[in-house]
Ligand SMILES: Cc1ncc(COP(=O)(O)O)c(C=O)c1O
């Protein structure tokens with residue numbers, strides 16, 4: 392199998408499994424209990440908190456463990472709404488993950504909020520003028536993802552955070568895709584809240600983090616026990632928290648690899664596909680992009696068919712369409728970028744990790760060249776080597 | 780991942796009757812590049828109105844390709860009159876069923892066939908009767924009512940799965956819901972009446 396779908400989820404690293412296993416079986420104490428058997432778990436959770444904080448240059452006290460990236464995103468927006476109950480405006484982008492996008496649509500449709508969805512250009516770059524102009528006294532929060540999950544395009548977070556600060560507006564960023572792929576420094580970037588998720592950085596699924604800067608008037612999303620200093624009720628998912636801590640330590644150590652080897656392997660795949668297959672184009676700003684992500688569109692063929700043929704060869708990747716919903720429309724991200732339909736429908740996202748090799752990229756190219764050719768032979772929109 | 784039947788996968792991986800058909804005397808086209816799937820059906824019809832050959836070109840997902848392939852296999856050798864009676868359910872059945880979300884692929888097959896037959900007979904398919912509901916996918920209220928009745932559709936999601944209506948920009952979803960609701964209400968009163 393060749394796994395190139397790391398923006399969807401990642402393999403849990405062996406070191407991470409080793410680290411968490413004792414806390415699934417042997418050391419099952421509740422960190423809040425008053426005996427040594429529990430306190431040793433509590434200490435380990437504290438260590439994990441420090442490891443997470445270290446990856447994003449935060450204070451460990453500002454780290455809240457949650458159940459996933461989606462919860463972190465929801466909790467961030469919820470906190471802003473509670474802190475500023477009279478402010479009924481939210482600013483976000485047209486290309487957010489559903490964890491923010493669906494929530495904002497819901498708030499707009501059902502809860503009387505006005506939401507500005509800031510558009511992007513055809514390379515997926517944010518229209519910053521529109522963003523800044525939308526900021527007003529009525530704005531409760533600005534939420535902009537650090538990097539996009541489909542195209543890998545990176546947004547200028549520090550600059551946006553600074554503008555929000557000038558206006559006294561809270562700034563949240565969904566860094567679920569950026570974490571572990573590019574350096575994240577919450578202090579340098581000046582963000583108020585940041586979400587990350589374990590399963591995108593070689594920790595298990597179902598563990599996330601919300602960073603909340605000290606001084607932000609946070610109100611819990613899950614109201615319950617005193618865990619996480621009263622900021623998130625629920626007995627800690629100790630084994631996964633410990634796993635995430637280890638994964639963050641590894642992610643930090645691997646950051647230089649991302650910028651070099653992973654990027655090289657990605658660029659190699661990109662170059663080879665562009666050379667080998669005509670009428671092919673890369674989606675998104677190639678300069679400002681996560682080093683592991685390649686969103687590439689093949690004209691006149693349809694993504695699901697490509698995925699099925701790749702699956703036959705044991706290759707795992709994603710398409711750029713939302714066809715799981717029954718809708719055949721290309722994803723909201725590609726539509727927001729106004730990627731032409733002819734290539735949007737045939738878009739495939741490859742997302743690599745440090746486990747991938749150049750040899751695997753060769754296999755992908757060798758599989759895709761005949762697959763795309765076959766589908767084009769069948770397509771009514773392809774004739775004599777071009778789109779009709 | 781879709782739960783495709785073996786037959787669907789087999790027809791996707793080894794589609795029958797692919798390509799343009801030399802000497803075709805009837806062609807039916809449906810769908811578009813924007814929609815995400817499209818089918819061009821070629822028929823060769825003899826003087827007895829019997830389909831002696833059929834081929835297709837398809838852009839779309841695995842089930843769109845499989846549905847097209849199945850359609851050509853089903854109609855080869857049929858008279859046009861018999862072919863006109865082939866429904867989307869026949870295509871889906873031939874393939875051992877399609878996931879609900881993919882039923883529109885079989886609908887596309889039926890639509891292309893209808894157009895090819897009309898093309899052979901020199902009949903212009905007129906503007907569709909009824910009122911346009913979904914502009915993204917060119918679906919009228921009468922088509923939705925028809926699908927609700929014939930296929931027992933229960934909600935907007937079903938309508939999107941069958942006809943694609945509502946699966947684009949989504950602005951027609953409220954209208955679709957209203958039509959489904961009214962149609963089903965009318966069906967219930969008529970069935971309790973007898
Ligand atoms: C940008 C982004 N935000 C949020 C999420 C949601 O994270 P989770 O799956 O942990 O809820 C994902 C991944 O699915 C993502 O890519």
Ligand code: FES
Pocket residue numbers: 912913914915916944945946947948949950951952
């Ligand atoms: S009008 Fe129906 S989906 Fe756009």
